Amino acid sequence: MNNKLLKSTLGTLAIAAAMTVGSSAVFAGADLDKKLVINGETEIVTRTAAPAHLDGALDEIFSGWIFRKDETQTAQMDDFDNPGMIFVDIAQDAWNKVDGSEGKSCASCHGAAEESMAGVKATYPKWNEAAGEVRSIDMEVNNCRTTRMGADAWKLTGGKMTAMNALITLQSRGMPVNVAIDGPAQSMWERGKEMYYTKTGQLEMSCANCHEDNYDLHIRADHLSQGQTNGFPVYRLKNAKLNGVHARFKGCVRDTRAQTYKPGSEDFLALELYVASRGNGLSVEGPSIRN
Amino acid sequence: MASGVKPRVKVPKTAAAGSAITIKTLISHKMESGRRKDKEGNFIPRSIINRFTCEFNGQSVIDVTMEPAISTNPFFEFDATVPEAGEFKFTWYDDDGDVYEAVKAVAMA
Amino acid sequence: MELTRRNALAIGAGAFAATILPFQAFAAADEAIAAFTGGADVGEGGITLTSPEIAENGNTVPVSVDAPGAVSIILLAAGNPDPAVATANFGALAAKQSVAMRIRLAGSQDIVAVAKMADGSFVKTANAIKVTIGGCGG
Numbered sequence: 001m002n003n004k005l006l007k008s009t010l011g012t013l014a015i016a017a018a019m020t021v022g023s024s025a026v027f028a029g030a031d032l033d034k035k036l037v038i039n040g041e042t043e044i045v046t047r048t049a050a051p052a053h054l055d056g057a058l059d060e061i062f063s064g065w066i067f068r069k070d071e072t073q074t075a076q077m078d079d080f081d082n083p084g085m086i087f088v089d090i091a092q093d094a095w096n097k098v099d100g101s102e103g104k105s106c107a108s109c110h111g112a113a114e115e116s117m118a119g120v121k122a123t124y125p126k127w128n129e130a131a132g133e134v135r136s137i138d139m140e141v142n143n144c145r146t147t148r149m150g151a152d153a154w155k156l157t158g159g160k161m162t163a164m165n166a167l168i169t170l171q172s173r174g175m176p177v178n179v180a181i182d183g184p185a186q187s188m189w190e191r192g193k194e195m196y197y198t199k200t201g202q203l204e205m206s207c208a209n210c211h212e213d214n215y216d217l218h219i220r221a222d223h224l225s226q227g228q229t230n231g232f233p234v235y236r237l238k239n240a241k242l243n244g245v246h247a248r249f250k251g252c253v254r255d256t257r258a259q260t261y262k263p264g265s266e267d268f269l270a271l272e273l274y275v276a277s278r279g280n281g282l283s284v285e286g287p288s289i290r291n
Numbered sequence: 292m293a294s295g296v297k298p299r300v301k302v303p304k305t306a307a308a309g310s311a312i313t314i315k316t317l318i319s320h321k322m323e324s325g326r327r328k329d330k331e332g333n334f335i336p337r338s339i340i341n342r343f344t345c346e347f348n349g350q351s352v353i354d355v356t357m358e359p360a361i362s363t364n365p366f367f368e369f370d371a372t373v374p375e376a377g378e379f380k381f382t383w384y385d386d387d388g389d390v391y392e393a394v395k396a397v398a399m400a
Numbered sequence: 401m402e403l404t405r406r407n408a409l410a411i412g413a414g415a416f417a418a419t420i421l422p423f424q425a426f427a428a429a430d431e432a433i434a435a436f437t438g439g440a441d442v443g444e445g446g447i448t449l450t451s452p453e454i455a456e457n458g459n460t461v462p463v464s465v466d467a468p469g470a471v472s473i474i475l476l477a478a479g480n481p482d483p484a485v486a487t488a489n490f491g492a493l494a495a496k497q498s499v500a501m502r503i504r505l506a507g508s509q510d511i512v513a514v515a516k517m518a519d520g521s522f523v524k525t526a527n528a529i530k531v532t533i534g535g536c537g538g
Contacts, residue, residue, distance in 0.1 A: 070452075087319070237457035239459070240364055326481060355488045356488075358484040360485040368499070
């Protein structure tokens with residue numbers, strides 16, 4: 001017990017040493033009031049009061065957009081500057097394309113994505129009563145593909161799935177994230193919360209150490225956000241492609257020098273649900289642009 | 292690289308004769324620089340779009356020679372004069388000989 | 401590693417290579433400029449390069465260059481393994497001699513733009529860009 005306490009103190013000190021205060025000229029804090037309007041018409045809530053379940057943890061929640069540099073922020077204000085939108089176009093072609101043994105496309109059942117998918121992303125992950133489980137958008141897409149279309153499941157972290165997720169997400173852009181945390185989803189949500197506050201890896205860092213305790217500070221050259229997922233899928237300047245939530249989680253957990261959970265695993269699904277719920281009230285923003 | 296390459300172009304649908312408009316273009320392309328190595332340590336061969344052109348009714352607006360230092364999913368923004376109604380033609384030339392095209396019509400406002 | 405005489409020499413040689421490398425890169429950029437200008441004198445003014453002081457990520461850095469009256473502009477990243485980035489040739493229907501693009505930078509360095517004007521003269525400008533390596537490779 002003493003040993004454990006000592007370890008955790010050392011871990012906290014290490015983190016504190018890695019953070020720099022946000023007041024230096026080079027590493028200035030974010031302009032928390034900056035406004036994001038996409039295409040001059042879609043207003044995005046990037047700052048709002050934290051949902052009730054974060055009482056005592058956070059007062060306010062911020063989109064990751066707030067913490068990016070001016071050029072990156074500006075690029076997200078026009079869908080013709082946002083490279084993530086190319087993949088939405090590609091997914092739109094896939095939406096209309098017949099695939100699999102049943103001779104169906106997504107459009108065969110769901111019609112125009114603009115109508116049938118409006119508002120969908122805002123509530124996911126959510127409990128699927130018929131399946132008796134919590135499902136992510138990606139799980140629903142693969143379920144459609146395998147059971148209704150007779151097509152192969154897409155790789156969860158692959159380009160096709162992330163692009164389709166972006167197309168579906170786009171139809172909820174500007175709507176508030178509103179993920180249910182009670183009822184049948186509650187146990188998964190609790191599991192995700194437990195993970196969020198559990199230290200992992202040789203660095204002994206939890207999600208909360210960076211994204212709750214130290215957001216808007218810098219860890220080396222990285223300007224820490226709150227780790228919100230309302231902007232996913234994100235087009236990262238770093239790898240120049242759309243990235244899904246699980247792939248990003250994997251990167252974070254790996255950076256604590258831990259064996260990571262698998263993208264698509266129930267562990268990451270629980271974390272996806274919990275982290276999404278921390279953004280309840282922010283606008284769905286994807287596909288966004290991040291570093 | 293012919294598969295999965297998708298252009299995306301922003302051109303206003305209408306313009307006043309002789310006015311200047313802003314054009315934005317994106318195209319999905321990995322722009323493999325030739326300097327990266329695969330898991331076995333071998334260089335991945337260069338495969339980029341090496342030229343981008345924009346013409347309006349056959350007259351040149353811009354002609355860009357592109358090198359491997361252009362980012363993945365190349366983006367260009369520039370301004371064009373629209374003398375009359377007509378068509379913008381955008382062309383991207385791939386190292387492998389493939390040519391990708393997009394056409395956008397502009398009417399007089 | 402045991403510090404033997406041979407290892408010490410190897411370290412020294414590595415350090416020496418690291419010091420001269422930037423100069424080699426600048427030499428390559430100068431060669432590229434000379435190839436573009438044909439060795440003509442290069443002036444200043446009349447060309448504007450817009451770039452971030454600190455790039456969010458070196459893989460995708462937004463830059464734009466504007467040289468009113470230019471027929472073509474060459475853009476170079478002096479610190480890249482190959483400094484050439486792009487050459488823009490403006491046609492009769494270019495409303496401005498200006499272009500924005502996203503480029504790759506191998507590290508903190510100067511980017512250089514040289515414009516060839518309609519009268520055959522050349523002007524040049526350069527900006528320093530810092531490229532940071534973040535803590536979160538994610």
